[in-house]
């Protein structure tokens with residue numbers, strides 16, 4: 001009835017035409033005065049108005065009331081919010097759920113009224129249609145609700161939280177950080193920052209990525225510190241900053257955890273706890289995003305959130321359906337290298353990402369592949385920040401064809417063009433499997449993932465096989481009947497990884513030859529440097545060509 005009042009405010013009824021309806025409307029209250037009062041209230045009380053408007057479904061052309069599809073809606077083939085959610089595989093848990101929006105154009109008008117600058121940036125971006133998680137998360141966050149959002153890898157979760165965040169911050173206030181985004185790795189923090197820069201261009205909002213190299217945060221005056229609106233950080237760095245009193249989080253009103261399940265996992269939990277405590281304003285809105293959430297983590301999350309809504313897109317903890325997942329049995333560890341070499345010889349379609357279980361194995365595999373005649377690199381936490389940044393940039397632009405990586409790269413990083421992910425070593429958990437293979441098949445593109453396994457991995461294959469089956473990939477029947485690994489066994493794998501033979505297939509002869517090659521390259525490099533130091537004469541054409549060749553080779557080896 002309230003909704004009817006709101007929609008009917010200002011309208012007059014033709015008593016002849018509406019007859020019974022007029023009686024129904026007006027007889028519902030005691031007198032004409034009460035009706036008028038009510039009409040007035042719903043039209044002028046903004047809170048009540050917003051609540052009522054939330055119940056209305058916003059379409060490009062039609063408005064339909066949730067749950068009661070009108071004839072008009074059916075005619076326009078525009079489903080109700082409920083049907084629309086079902087169609088878009090969106091499930092929401094919790095009460096008082098705002099409706100999803102349908103098109104980016106909807107955001108320009110009420111109830112969203114997206115800031116015109118952000119709207120313009122959005123319209124000028126490559127995004128044409130919102131993804132399911134964006135459609136449902138944006139209205140929830142705009143409404144100021146806490147949110148736990150689970151949606152597949154590469155489905156645009158970053159934009160889903162950035163749009164409402166930027167909308168709420170509006171413009172700089174110079175009161176210090178008002179929003180905090182936590183990500184598990186520095187690389188992901190930088191990627192989020194890039195997205196913010198694109199989306200907030202022209203709003204004058206200022207963002208800082210807190211990294212070790214962030215210059216003289218300490219030396220900044222309080223006034224300088226207040227210039228920033230948004231802070232993005234890894235937990236470790238932020239906890240250090242909190243302890244050193246470099247950073248004041250008391251003004252934070254938005255706290256977003258990207259890859260939230262990782263941040264609430266044992267490895268990070270203490271730090272995340274400290275961060276939550278430091279964001280001491282009573283009205284902090286918390287949003288958690290990830291492609292995977294265990295029920296334990298969800299329960300834990302709920303204890304620090306206020307009446308959160310939970311959104312799940314697709315099947316919870318499943319892989320993206322645009323990834324063609326395959327398994328390759330290699331028998332032994334040595335068999336993996338044989339398979340990989342064969343694969344490279346038949347011609348790979350770069351860029352390819354190869355995951356291994358440890359830094360040592362990443363280094364070993366790099367040593368094996370560096371002389372295969374492909375542009376290969378290796379990334380792990382022992383590389384310097386500068387090296388890591390360069391490698392990621394070069395991989396993004398296609399200069400590196402094959403990138404060997406540890407778990408560092410498994411989460412959040414967006415390489416749209418990755419055609420293939422190879423799990424050279426099986427991942428340590430189902431979540432890790434989903435995130436690793438999720439580096440391909442992003443934003444609706446097709447991708448491929450191959451997982452190598454040996455006879456020793458058999459005990460851990462069941463959960464991977466289940467994920468594959470769930471996402472519609474072919475798996476042999478017998479693998480679905482494999483014994484399920486005990487919790488203890490899975491925990492052991494998660495903590496320490498499987499015991500594996502060293503990756504070392506080169507003969508003594510090959511090793512000697514490679515060592516000689518390296519020596520020659522180093523010597524040539526030294527000669528060149530000396531020449532340059534001495535202000536060297538212009539080398540002859542032949543010499544120049546030779547030096548160029550060695551330089552290329554040095555780039556390949558200097559990282560080994």
Ligand SMILES: Nc1ncnc2c1ncn2[C@@H]1O[C@H](COP(=O)(O)OP(=O)(O)OP(=O)(O)O)[C@@H](O)[C@H]1O
Nearest residue numbers: 127129130131153154155156157158291412414443
């Ligand atoms: N509405 C959209 N239409 C098309 N592409 C989009 C849209 N929204 C985001 N993208 C693009 O999709 C890619 C993946 O987005 P994003 O990195 O936010 O995914 P994600 O869901 O956070 O993935 P992950 O779980 O792996 O972190 C990005 O390249 C992003 O620019």
